[in-house]
Amino acid sequence: MASVAVNRNFIEQVKESRKMIRYCFKRSHEALQLRESILLSRIDQIENDYNSKTQEVNKLVETLNKEITHTTEIFSANKLTDIQQIIQSAIDKKITELTADTDSSIKFEWDNQFETDIEQLGSIKLNGQTNISPIHTFPPQVKPVVPDYKAKQLPTAYCCKKSNKKAPGELNNPTGIAVHYQTGNIYIADGNNRVQVFSCNGDYLFKFSEKMNNPIGICITQNKVFVTQLYGHCINKYELEGKLIKSVGSKGNGEAQFSYPQGLDVSDGNSNVYVCEYSNKRVQILTQELKFHSMLGIDLFKSPRDVKVTRDRVFVLDDNDPCMFVFNSDHVLSNRLISRGDGKQNFPLCFDIDRDYNIIMSDYDNDCVYVFNQEGEQIHKFGKKGQGIGEFINPWGIALDNTGHIIVVCQKNTNCLQFF
The missing domain is CATH 3.90.20 (Hemagglutinin Ectodomain; Chain B)
Structure with missing residues (x-):
């Protein structure tokens, strides 16, 4: 039997x-x-x-x-x-x-x-x-197209209402934003100590981790998500679906230690992770396994906020002057651009780069978005202070998707998430 x-x-x-x-x-x-x-x-x-x-x-x-x-x-x-x-x-x-x-x-x-x-x-x-892994139906990664900045209209796609509650799909003081170029999904560091994920149309998909200590910077590779915790003084590495892989860091100024880390990005060439440290006044470079590799900008930066890495350049935004430091692929300083929109003192926190090396930058104090060319000349500006569509109150995170849309999140605007 x-x-x-x-x-x-x-x-x-x-x-x-x-x-x-x-x-x-x-x-x-x-x-x-x-x-x-x-x-x-x-x-x-x-x-x-x-x-x-x-x-x-x-x-x-x-x-x-x-x-x-x-x-x-x-x-x-x-x-x-x-x-x-x-x-x-x-x-x-x-x-x-x-x-x-x-x-x-x-x-x-x-x-x-x-x-x-x-x-x-x-x-x-x-x-x-x-x-069974999720099936991604978005077209394979393409180079982001260059937006037609002069023809930009007010956003009409989707706005996510701000709320102090922790309901799914609601945002409270969002900061960093990143787009996964294969799926088009949008990952946002939320003030509710979590990361929320939206579709390319702005529809809520899922969230992960509500145990972070003020997540602020976020970037995505083909299959990994990296998040900095401002008051946790560390960096986390996740699967795309939100499973925590590794957390590295503690408060300090040593190797693989952080002091109020902010924006971060991953290199296309070697997958190294570049992390801005506001208080340590440096950019720390880690391997994709989050092990210490090297430092950038010692005795150069004053208040580094955000970083973007292309195939041949590294851009670092410093809000003190404000200015943009540009390094070549060997980390040698090649240029220093003044990023003051309309000739006024502003407070930039985040930026993104299109394939023509134009710089799209949010201005937290002036409630607008500036666009500079690679010589640092202002070529466009949009947005104004207000609660309506196309208006901002303290814009923070900004990102380009692979269709040329500019996505902006605001900390205090009723319309937190806006598409241009």
């Missing part, structure tokens, strides 16, 4: 395993179908853009051909040949200009596309246990 029972248990396990395999492959099929739909839609858009530009080129060629015909009647054959060459050069130049934007717009960065899709579906264990 015991042998029969064992056989029955084995058969049941096999049946369950088959069901789980079918379920996982069904989800895989649905995810790949959605990816196919997204890519086909993108291809249609590119084709429409190309057809539109082709029509412009054809009209130009038609106009120039009429000029050639008219010129034939006036000039000799020798002169006509020279004019035709000049006109042909003009046509080639115009075609290059019209197609440049289309060529750049379809330059996607595919990072292990198929392997990533399958990995996100989870793994199957034949002992009856199954671990």
Whole structure:
């Protein structure tokens, strides 16, 4: 009888395993179908853009051909040949200009596309246990596009009302903000001592950890979230879903110690973590395992607030002057930009960088957002003090998503979370 029972248990396990395999492959099929739909839609858009530009080129060629015909009647054959060459050069130049934007717009960065899709579906264990990871249906990471700053309109997408309560989806004195470029999800350091996660449309998804001591800075890699705790004097490392992996730090000025850490960022090249320390007046660099690596800006910074790391530069915002320190990839200071909007003394706390190295910066005291080019010249400003849409009271966190939208969180505005 015991042998029969064992056989029955084995058969049941096999049946369950088959069901789980079918379920996982069904989800895989649905995810790949959605990816196919997204890519086909993108291809249609590119084709429409190309057809539109082709029509412009054809009209130009038609106009120039009429000029050639008219010129034939006036000039000799020798002169006509020279004019035709000049006109042909003009046509080639115009075609290059019209197609440049289309060529750049379809330059996607595919990072292990198929392997990533399958990995996100989870793994199957034949002992009856199954671990299913979330399926991300957002397109793969692309370079953030450069917003058209001059054409920016008031936000119309979503505003999250401020509340002192801890209800899901409500924010209380939010600070840092970061966007996961694969999913489009928005991670916000909330004054309720937690991190809340919203979709790219502003819909509440989930929260994690309500035991932090004033989370303030936040950044995201492909599969990890890093958060600084202002009064905890430490940095935490999480899974995307909120599971704590590691916490490092205590108050002090030694290696892997912190004093009121603020903004942070992760390098694309080696995944090192750069952390601004307000009181220690430095940027501390840790490995991706949160072990001490090196220091940046000793005897240089006065009040470092935020940092952004690109492939070839490190930007550090100091609110004392205020100014922006720019280092090359070897951490040698290459520039120091004055980041004073409208020529006024301001109080910047956070910033982000687009792919043209324009600096988008929130101004806590002047209740607005400034945009500077890489030479430090102001090229745009939007927002004013108020409680309405497109108005700010103490804007803090700011981030660009991969569609060119600017996302801003305010500490004291009724509309805490706004999209531009």
